[in-house]
Each structure stands twice: as C-alpha cells, then as structure tokens.
Amino acid sequence: MRRYSAPLVIGLAGAAVLIWLGVWQLQRLEWKEAILDEIDARILAEPVSLPADPDPTRDRFLAVKASGRTGDRDLHVLVSTRTVGAGFRIVTAFETESGRRILLDRGFVRETQKDTPRPPVRLTVTGNLHWPDERDRFTPDNDLEANYWFARDIDAMAGELGTEPLLLIARLVSGGDGAVAPLPVDSASIPNDHFGYAVTWFGLALVWLGMTALQLWRISRRDT
Structure with a gap:
C-alpha cells in the first residue's frame, strides 16, 4: 500500500486545488455578472442633464x-x-x-x-x-x-x-x-471570461485525476 500512498495523496490534493480554482472562478463569474447588470441598468436609466463637474469614475456610463x-x-x-x-x-x-x-x-x-x-x-x-x-x-x-x-x-x-x-x-x-x-455604449465589450476559466480548471482537474488513475494502474500492474 505504501507504493500507492504518495501518488494517491498527490493526485487527490492536486485535483482538490484545481477544483477549488474552478469554483472560485464561478464565484467570480457571479460577481462579474452582477457588475454587468448594474452597468446595463445605468446605461439604460432615465437620462439626466450633463453634470457640471463630471467625474470619470462616478459618471462613467x-x-x-x-x-x-x-x-x-x-x-x-x-x-x-x-x-x-x-x-x-x-x-x-x-x-x-x-x-x-x-x-x-x-x-x-x-x-x-x-x-x-x-x-x-x-x-x-x-x-x-x-x-x-x-x-x-x-x-x-x-x-x-x-x-x-x-x-x-x-x-x-x-x-x-x-x-x-x-x-x-x-x-x-x-x-x-x-x-x-x-x-x-454597452456592456458587451467588457471582458467576462470567468466561465471559460472555470471550465479550464475543471478540465485540468479531470485530466489530473485521470493521470493519477493511470499511475495507480501502472503500479498495480507491476505488483502482479
């Protein structure tokens, strides 16, 4: 069993980190979508007069x-x-x-x-x-x-x-x-790639688990 322990621990730990990164990107996606919804609402709000002292942060959109x-x-x-x-x-x-x-x-x-x-x-x-x-x-x-x-x-x-x-x-x-x-102007030009990043991290986690399984299989073959 000792021969299995190190690859198994490394495999599970690596997959856990990659899955955590994917979950984090999904959380970032939710945060970014909320910001984009706020920007869209601001863009389509009832128009007002030109502000006397416009500010690039406060008055954007x-x-x-x-x-x-x-x-x-x-x-x-x-x-x-x-x-x-x-x-x-x-x-x-x-x-x-x-x-x-x-x-x-x-x-x-x-x-x-x-x-x-x-x-x-x-x-x-x-x-x-x-x-x-x-x-x-x-x-x-x-x-x-x-x-x-x-x-x-x-x-x-x-x-x-x-x-x-x-x-x-x-x-x-x-x-x-x-x-x-x-x-x-619209929010379509604002980058929102978090879903793609999440898919990448989850995909890497699957590959990592697959490589771990392959390594364990090779060890088992040597034991037979």
Missing part, C-alpha cells in the same frame, strides 16, 4: 440628454462592426444650448463614407458619458494629417477640437439626416 449643434469638422476613429465590417466612428465637437463644448460620438459610417461632408446640424442626443480606455502598446499612433484615429483619446481629441475632455456617446439622436448610425 451615466445616461444624459443634451441638445445643441455639432461642430464644423469631425474626427474619424477606425472601428469594425460585426454586420458591416470596417468603418469609422464620427466624433465631433458639440456645443450645447447652455454653451458648453463637449465631444460627441455620433456613431458609425461605412469606410466609403469617411470623407462625406457633414456640415453643422442641430441635434438632441440621448446617450452615455464614457471615458474609453482603448489604447495599449500595440495601438498605432493616430494619423492626424489623414484624420485616422486608432483610439478615442479623449484628451487629444478635446485638444484637437477645442472642447472639454468629456465624451457623450449617442444612443438616440433627433435631428440630422440619419447618415450617421449611433453606435451606443
């Missing part, structure tokens, strides 16, 4: 409604959608009726519509405030001369268009010609 006029130029942010493919987000200055100048993400246009003229227009926009974190070390530098932006860099865009560093992403738009399709 805040639903707001504002009326005003778009600027005379826009910035083009490269993006891809599942249904259409490559295209651009149109980000412009937006001067509200109260005189504030903020950034407005009007939405999506196809790649062929990148340079279509979009003159200033009065709009009433319902959407969400957001401070997207889209740049990492692999993101190319923006090509300002060709008006190709590879991330929504709030501070850089605000400096380029002379606005507050505040981005409103349109969900519903009243006014305009409808040439720009809103691409609203």
Whole structure:
C-alpha cells in the first residue's frame, strides 16, 4: 500500500486545488455578472442633464440628454462592426444650448463614407458619458494629417477640437439626416471570461485525476 500512498495523496490534493480554482472562478463569474447588470441598468436609466463637474469614475456610463449643434469638422476613429465590417466612428465637437463644448460620438459610417461632408446640424442626443480606455502598446499612433484615429483619446481629441475632455456617446439622436448610425455604449465589450476559466480548471482537474488513475494502474500492474 505504501507504493500507492504518495501518488494517491498527490493526485487527490492536486485535483482538490484545481477544483477549488474552478469554483472560485464561478464565484467570480457571479460577481462579474452582477457588475454587468448594474452597468446595463445605468446605461439604460432615465437620462439626466450633463453634470457640471463630471467625474470619470462616478459618471462613467451615466445616461444624459443634451441638445445643441455639432461642430464644423469631425474626427474619424477606425472601428469594425460585426454586420458591416470596417468603418469609422464620427466624433465631433458639440456645443450645447447652455454653451458648453463637449465631444460627441455620433456613431458609425461605412469606410466609403469617411470623407462625406457633414456640415453643422442641430441635434438632441440621448446617450452615455464614457471615458474609453482603448489604447495599449500595440495601438498605432493616430494619423492626424489623414484624420485616422486608432483610439478615442479623449484628451487629444478635446485638444484637437477645442472642447472639454468629456465624451457623450449617442444612443438616440433627433435631428440630422440619419447618415450617421449611433453606435451606443454597452456592456458587451467588457471582458467576462470567468466561465471559460472555470471550465479550464475543471478540465485540468479531470485530466489530473485521470493521470493519477493511470499511475495507480501502472503500479498495480507491476505488483502482479
């Protein structure tokens, strides 16, 4: 029996650790889903006026409604959608009726519509405030001369268009010609991989137990 003891203890202990990691990931999944539900509720809440002193943590995804006029130029942010493919987000200055100048993400246009003229227009926009974190070390530098932006860099865009560093992403738009399709913020882009991690840990536990069983079988064969 001594020859069985060490492999059996190691096998059961290793499997217990792997199963515990899987259970922990399921707990993390429940926690993350609760957060995503809270974000979805915040996104779709009754809109309010623009806050006087917006905070990137407190006011992230805040639903707001504002009326005003778009600027005379826009910035083009490269993006891809599942249904259409490559295209651009149109980000412009937006001067509200109260005189504030903020950034407005009007939405999506196809790649062929990148340079279509979009003159200033009065709009009433319902959407969400957001401070997207889209740049990492692999993101190319923006090509300002060709008006190709590879991330929504709030501070850089605000400096380029002379606005507050505040981005409103349109969900519903009243006014305009409808040439720009809103691409609203949602929680789908927030990573939630905990279920996959849990499956991986449970799968490793099964493999570990299988290897342990194989080792015990080999020991038994040597004893016969």
